[in-house]
Amino acid sequence: xxxxVHGGPSSAHTPRFVWDGNRAALTNAGxxxxxxNPRGSxxxxxxxxxxxxxxxxxxxxxxxxxxxxxxxxxxxIDDARLGLIGHSYGGFxxxxxxxxxxxxxxxxxxxxxxxxxSYYGTNGIDQWxxxxxxxxxxxxxxxxWKMSAIRTIRDARTPTFIYVGERDIxxxxxxxxxxxxxxxxxxxxxxxxxxxxxxxxxxxxxxxADLRRRTLAWFARYLGQR
Numbered sequence: 001x002x003x004x005v006h007g008g009p010s011s012a013h014t015p016r017f018v019w020d021g022n023r024a025a026l027t028n029a030g031x032x033x034x035x036x037n038p039r040g041s042x043x044x045x046x047x048x049x050x051x052x053x054x055x056x057x058x059x060x061x062x063x064x065x066x067x068x069x070x071x072x073x074x075x076x077i078d079d080a081r082l083g084l085i086g087h088s089y090g091g092f093x094x095x096x097x098x099x100x101x102x103x104x105x106x107x108x109x110x111x112x113x114x115x116x117x118s119y120y121g122t123n124g125i126d127q128w129x130x131x132x133x134x135x136x137x138x139x140x141x142x143x144x145w146k147m148s149a150i151r152t153i154r155d156a157r158t159p160t161f162i163y164v165g166e167r168d169i170x171x172x173x174x175x176x177x178x179x180x181x182x183x184x185x186x187x188x189x190x191x192x193x194x195x196x197x198x199x200x201x202x203x204x205x206x207x208x209a210d211l212r213r214r215t216l217a218w219f220a221r222y223l224g225q226r
């Protein structure tokens with residue numbers, strides 16, 4: 001099963017027909033998909049949406065893992081063949097989860113955040129963080145560092161494919177380079193692709209096709225195929 005974490009952080013997976021893109025490719029390859037809406041997501045009231053303030057990667061990750069447990073209870077899912085994928089905030093969660101749990105055996109992290117302090121000083125939309133963190137990274141660096149995957153990178157074990165757009169202003173590619181470099185330093189299998197002339201989302205049909213091929217190959221390599 002592949003778990004896909006949505007971006008945001010304030011967003012939600014909503015019901016839709018899966019007919020193209022990565023999700024269709026993954027289901028066609030035989031994977032079950034879990035699209036969780038952990039605390040911080042829309043759709044379950046304001047208190048629920050605010051429940052991840054100053055707690056990125058804490059209660060929301062616990063909710064995601066509880067969702068995996070529920071899915072395994074309801075369907076014939078192999079716990080030894082779990083993958084994780086996410087983009088933007090989902091990319092952060094993918095990077096972060098690698099340092100918090102060994103439950104996933106393959107990870108794909110797109111446009112993720114690996115170091116909240118360096119991110120604060122290099123992105124083009126830093127004002128969104130104040131309502132979530134309370135203060136800037138210069139006024140209260142401890143909370144930013146606490147939730148940075150780089151801080152606990154020595155606990156990472158899961159092979160991770162990383163991708164990002166060359167011109168991404170929302171989550172600069174330096175975040176992906178930093179995480180890739182750190183994984184290599186601690187001997188975790190990893191691969192990094194920076195797509196030229198792409199921003200926060202990968203838009204080119206050619207690049208999308210390449211990303212899909214690489215994603216499927218990464219999961220097939222570490223999770224196996226049916």
